[in-house]
Amino acid sequence: MFVARVVGEVVATIKHAELAGHKLLLVQPVTPRDRPTGRPAIALDTVDAGPGDLVIVADEGNAAAQVLRRGRGAVRTVVVGVVDEIAEESRGRG
Amino acid sequence: MHFARVVGTVVCTVKVPAWRSHRTLLIQPTDSQGAPHGRTIVAVDLVSAAPGQRVFYVRGREAANALPDPDNPADAAIVGIVDEVRESPWTGPGDRG
Numbered sequence: 431m432f433v434a435r436v437v438g439e440v441v442a443t444i445k446h447a448e449l450a451g452h453k454l455l456l457v458q459p460v461t462p463r464d465r466p467t468g469r470p471a472i473a474l475d476t477v478d479a480g481p482g483d484l485v486i487v488a489d490e491g492n493a494a495a496q497v498l499r500r501g502r503g504a505v506r507t508v509v510v511g512v513v514d515e516i517a518e519e520s521r522g523r524g
Numbered sequence: 525m526h527f528a529r530v531v532g533t534v535v536c537t538v539k540v541p542a543w544r545s546h547r548t549l550l551i552q553p554t555d556s557q558g559a560p561h562g563r564t565i566v567a568v569d570l571v572s573a574a575p576g577q578r579v580f581y582v583r584g585r586e587a588a589n590a591l592p593d594p595d596n597p598a599d600a601a602i603v604g605i606v607d608e609v610r611e612s613p614w615t616g617p618g619d620r621g
Contacts, residue, residue: 438556438611440580444571445604446590454525454580456556456609470556472525472580481612491586504590504603506582507525 431493433513434459436483440472448504455479455509457487462516473507474498486511525580525603526561528553530573534566542596549573549602551581556609567600578606 438456453475532550587601
C-alpha cells in the first residue's frame with residue numbers, strides 16, 4: 431500500500447462493469463513529507479475520499495476483491511483509508 | 525490503473541482462443557495531462573476504444589480477469605474511456621513540509 435494525495439477525479443461513462451458505482455479518483459503518491467513521488471494513478475474510491483485528502487491506496491487484486499466483497503476481478507487499485515495524520519517516529523529520510 | 529492514448533491496432537488473426545472476440549490495441553501510457561510516459565504496450569480492448577482516444581488501463585492479473593474468460597494471458601487491458609479529468613489544484617506539501 432502507499433500514501434497518496436487525491437488530486438482529482440476521472441469521469442468515464444464508458445468503462446468496465448466492475449468499475450460502475452464507484453468514483454474514480456486521481457491519486458498522486460507522496461512521501462511521508464507530502465512530496466509527490468512517481469506517476470499519478472487512478473484508484474477506485476471505497477471510503478468517500480475527497481479532493482486534497484491524504485489517503486492510503488492498496489494496489490493488489492486480492493486486497494481490492496476483499497474490499498469490494500467479490501471475487502478476484504478487474505479491479506486492483508483501491509483507496510482504503512483517509513489519513514488523519516502521519517506521526518513519524520524516527521527522523522529518517524522522508 | 526493508468527492513463528494512455530490509443531495509438532494503433534495490433535491485428536492478429538492467429539491468437540489464443542480467449543482473445544478471439546477481442547481486439548488488441550497499441551497504447552501509449554501517459555501522465556494525467558497526456559504527456560507520454562514509458563514505452564507503448566499492447567492491451568486487450570474491452571471498451572471499443574478508437575485510435576487517438578484517451579483511455580485508462582489495468583495491468584497484471586486483473587487485466588486477464590477483466591475478460592469474460594479470465595483464463596487468458598493478458599497482462600494489460602483497456603477498461604475505460606476518459607471523458608474528463610477534473611484535477612483539484614495540487615496544494616503542494618501540507619503542514620508536514
